Amino acid sequence: MPRKPVAKFSVDHLQVLDEKGVVDAKLDPNLPDERLLEMYRWMRLARELDERMLKLQRQGRLGTFPPNTGHEAVSVPVAMAMGPKDWFVGAFRETGGRLVRGEPLTSPLYYYNGWEEGNILPDPALRLTPISVVIGCQVPHAVGLAFASRYLKEDAVAVCFIGDGGTSEGDFHEGLNFAAVWKAPVVTIVQNNQWAISIPRSAQSASQTMAQKGVAFGMPCLQVDGNDPLAMWVAINEALDHARSGKGPTLIEAVTYRLMMHTTADDPKKYRDEAEEKCAWEKEPLIRFRAYLGARGLWDDAKEAALAAAVKDQVEQAVRTFETPNDWADDTAFDHVYGTDHPHLHEQRAEFLANVRFDGGKEADHG
Amino acid sequence: MAKLTMVQAINLALAQEMEQDPTVLVLGEDIGRDGGVFRVTDGLLEKFGSERVLDTPLAESAILGTSIGMAMAGLRPVCEMQFCGFSYLMMGQFEAHATRMRARTHGQITLPLVVRMPYGGGVRALEHHSESREAMWAHLPGAKVVLPSGPRNARALLAAAIRDPDPVVFMEPKHSYRAFREEVPDEPETMPIGKAQVVQPGTDLTLVSWGAMMRPTLKAAAEVAEKRGASLEIIDMLTIAPLDAHTVTESVRRTGRCVVVQEAARSFGPSSEITALINDKVFLHLEAPVARVTGYDVVTPYFGREKHYIPSAGRVARAIEQTLDF
Ligand SMILES: Cc1ncc(C[n+]2csc(CCOP(=O)(O)OP(=O)(O)O)c2C)c(N)n1
Ligand SMILES: [Mg+2]
Numbered sequence: 001m002p003r004k005p006v007a008k009f010s011v012d013h014l015q016v017l018d019e020k021g022v023v024d025a026k027l028d029p030n031l032p033d034e035r036l037l038e039m040y041r042w043m044r045l046a047r048e049l050d051e052r053m054l055k056l057q058r059q060g061r062l063g064t065f066p067p068n069t070g071h072e073a074v075s076v077p078v079a080m081a082m083g084p085k086d087w088f089v090g091a092f093r094e095t096g097g098r099l100v101r102g103e104p105l106t107s108p109l110y111y112y113n114g115w116e117e118g119n120i121l122p123d124p125a126l127r128l129t130p131i132s133v134v135i136g137c138q139v140p141h142a143v144g145l146a147f148a149s150r151y152l153k154e155d156a157v158a159v160c161f162i163g164d165g166g167t168s169e170g171d172f173h174e175g176l177n178f179a180a181v182w183k184a185p186v187v188t189i190v191q192n193n194q195w196a197i198s199i200p201r202s203a204q205s206a207s208q209t210m211a212q213k214g215v216a217f218g219m220p221c222l223q224v225d226g227n228d229p230l231a232m233w234v235a236i237n238e239a240l241d242h243a244r245s246g247k248g249p250t251l252i253e254a255v256t257y258r259l260m261m262h263t264t265a266d267d268p269k270k271y272r273d274e275a276e277e278k279c280a281w282e283k284e285p286l287i288r289f290r291a292y293l294g295a296r297g298l299w300d301d302a303k304e305a306a307l308a309a310a311v312k313d314q315v316e317q318a319v320r321t322f323e324t325p326n327d328w329a330d331d332t333a334f335d336h337v338y339g340t341d342h343p344h345l346h347e348q349r350a351e352f353l354a355n356v357r358f359d360g361g362k363e364a365d366h367g
Numbered sequence: 368m369a370k371l372t373m374v375q376a377i378n379l380a381l382a383q384e385m386e387q388d389p390t391v392l393v394l395g396e397d398i399g400r401d402g403g404v405f406r407v408t409d410g411l412l413e414k415f416g417s418e419r420v421l422d423t424p425l426a427e428s429a430i431l432g433t434s435i436g437m438a439m440a441g442l443r444p445v446c447e448m449q450f451c452g453f454s455y456l457m458m459g460q461f462e463a464h465a466t467r468m469r470a471r472t473h474g475q476i477t478l479p480l481v482v483r484m485p486y487g488g489g490v491r492a493l494e495h496h497s498e499s500r501e502a503m504w505a506h507l508p509g510a511k512v513v514l515p516s517g518p519r520n521a522r523a524l525l526a527a528a529i530r531d532p533d534p535v536v537f538m539e540p541k542h543s544y545r546a547f548r549e550e551v552p553d554e555p556e557t558m559p560i561g562k563a564q565v566v567q568p569g570t571d572l573t574l575v576s577w578g579a580m581m582r583p584t585l586k587a588a589a590e591v592a593e594k595r596g597a598s599l600e601i602i603d604m605l606t607i608a609p610l611d612a613h614t615v616t617e618s619v620r621r622t623g624r625c626v627v628v629q630e631a632a633r634s635f636g637p638s639s640e641i642t643a644l645i646n647d648k649v650f651l652h653l654e655a656p657v658a659r660v661t662g663y664d665v666v667t668p669y670f671g672r673e674k675h676y677i678p679s680a681g682r683v684a685r686a687i688e689q690t691l692d693f
Contacts, residue, residue, distance in 0.1 A: 063491050063492075063493070063670060064491070064492065064493060111669075112493075113671060114491065114669040114670030114671035114672070114673065115669055115671040115672075116668065116669050133452075133493055133494050133495050134452070134453060134456070134495055135425055135453075136456075165424070165425040166425065168424035168425040168426045168429075169425060169426050169427075169456070170426065170428055170429075170456070171456075196396075196425050197396070197397045197401065197404070198397045198399075198400050198401035198422070199396070199397065199422055199424070199425070203422060203424070204424050204425065205424065265404070266404070270400070270401050270402065271400040271401050328671075330672055330675050332668070332672070333663070333665040333666065333667075333668040333672065333676065334663070334665055336666070337664070337665050337666060344634075344664065345664065345665075348633070348663045348664060348665075349663075351663075352663055352675070352676075355675070355679075355681075355682055356675050358681065358682075358685065359675070359679060359681050359682075365583065365586065365679050365680045365681060366489050366542070366579075366582065366583050366674075366677050366678075366679055366680070
């Protein structure tokens with residue numbers, strides 16, 4: 001009974017555009033010009049929104065939020081590749097993809113300023129689940145959505161996002177195991193941005209890659225340069241095809257970098273080297289994509305200036321809408337506790353409204 | 368004596384307990400290099416090293432599960448849930464093992480561990496960062512649930528929790544983390560777990576609260592006392608489980624009136640339990656029904672609407688007056 005290897009695996013890394021924007025012609029998906037420009041516009045819009053949100057937050061006009069800068073090349077191509085019936089199951093660093101999916105620019109503004117109204121989609125058929133603050137919970141949700149879509153014969157795929165830190169949660173492992181056992185049409189994307197607040201990738205997992213965690217569950221996996229929108233495009237299309245053809249789930253590790261603070265309440269100086277950040281800025285996605293578009297003759301400084309002005313304007317308009325005083329009722333929390341009517345909530349609502357009147361609309365004093 | 372915030376006072380308790388007992392260690396997400404997202408554990412890594420200050424991967428169930436193992440082996444782990452809104456991911460471990468091991472083994476295996484977690488609203492935070500769910504833990508026999516209200520009692524109670532032979536859920540009112548300072552003695556100090564404190568004696572009405580709600584309660588009491596010359600007795604529960612019924616009922620036996628102030632949703636919370644105990648023990652001494660000022664039975668709204676949902680000093684003051692006038 002000799003000892004012999006019974007399983008072997010390897011994990012591929014995919015990069016199509018390098019840091020300088022030089023393309024590997026053999027791997028280039030050769031997207032039509034219009035699609036490439038659309039991709040860049042979404043990424044640019046997401047960046048503009050993020051930068052504007054940071055300013056608003058610093059001026060006290062917005063609550064705490066997790067900046068998305070540097071993550072644009074992950075979710076934008078993914079959302080563009082998805083079909084209308086597919087489910088977009090996000091964590092909280094996919095602003096770009098959410099916009100592509102049809103979320104209004106005002107939604108993150110409302111949401112991060114403490115209004116549930118930021119979760120309400122113009123149309124539930126957008127199939128965009130609300131931001132998932134509790135890390136990991138969304139992974140099994142996506143598997144359930146995928147199962148249901150097969151059951152309902154919708155031919156839809158669920159695409160789920162999670163961070164590198166999130167891979168440590170039980171829900172990540174339990175969800176992926178279900179996905180593989182059920183051969184569910186689900187694609188899970190680990191946005192490995194090297195940090196989970198102050199915990200570096202090296203302290204989060206002893207696995208050589210995040211991608212190989214898929215091997216353990218028995219699903220195909222791939223590590224992708226997550227700052228390369230073309231590589232992400234190739235990877236997500238492969239995974240979507242795989243799922244649609246009934247072959248089951250895929251795990252994609254998108255290697256990127258959290259260029260900003262974890263949230264606006266965080267101070268990375270406490271735990272990471274500024275030199276590391278500087279170095280990461282050189283690899284960020286917009287620079288290389290712009291270089292690629294330029295090399296294809298699709299882009300120049302004048303076009304960049306025009307787009308910069310356009311996205312600025314778009315965001316400005318959203319901010320104006322967001323800052324227009326709203327007349328949302330104070331007592332909406334009582335409207336949505338249950339789908340059925342309960343007298344004790346009527347009583348409490350009346351008490352609540354009386355208390356609000358009594359406090360006279362002034363800041364309630366909580367000591 | 369130094370004037371400390373609650374954050375500094377908790378930090379002091381951790382450092383002193385670690386200094387005097389090598390079996391005490393701390394673990395959790397971002398508690399080492401970052402010093403915790405609220406800086407409660409700041410400086411501990413530098414002082415005690417990475418064997419005793421463990422920056423863990425992101426997994427609440429494993430943080431508690433490994434703490435249970437450590438405690439079984441004789442260590443005294445103090446683990447942190449970054450926010451109480453994420454503690455539910457370890458509730459399986461907590462209910463199935465932390466609360467039961469002593470009973471399961473007739474005392475052969477005990478779990479002297481502490482789970483610290485910031486709780487409560489009023490800090491303009493995202494969803495899951497504002498709840499007050501002490502009742503969920505207090506309902507479990509075997510769990511001790513402590514909610515300090517100020518720097519000095521936070522320090523003393525945490526030291527006691529670390530030395531306690533049982534699992535203690537230590538819920539820190541994050542609204543009070545830096546809201547005010549108190550004199551905190553340099554020398555280690557403890558307070559008994561399971562004992563409420565009469566913070567102001569009085570004869571006309573008993574006010575009962577705990578944690579972050581002590582601030583609006585004290586404020587309302589001062590207002591009403593001045594306005595009406597009423598003599599109000601104020602009790603800070605400090606521990607929710609096991610509940611110090613005696614201090615409350617003996618007070619109400621004398622005053623005949625009681626207002627309980629709770630941040631959490633009304634139903635099935637400590638205020639229900641306190642009201643029931645008063646009913647059980649001193650019903651015939653009551654001059655008025657026990658009044659409750661609480662959160663409402665709704666999903667905690669995001670912070671845009673939050674201010675109206677957290678009991679305010681004004682609400683407490685009105686409840687006191689109504690109960691006095693009954
Ligand atoms: C279950 C749970 N535990 C803790 C937190 C607090 N928290 C918010 S984000 C975060 C780190 C997430 O890191 P990662 O998964 O890498 O995502 P990233 O923030 O880098 O996008 C933590 C610990 C949470 N939101 N949910
Ligand atoms: Mg991360």
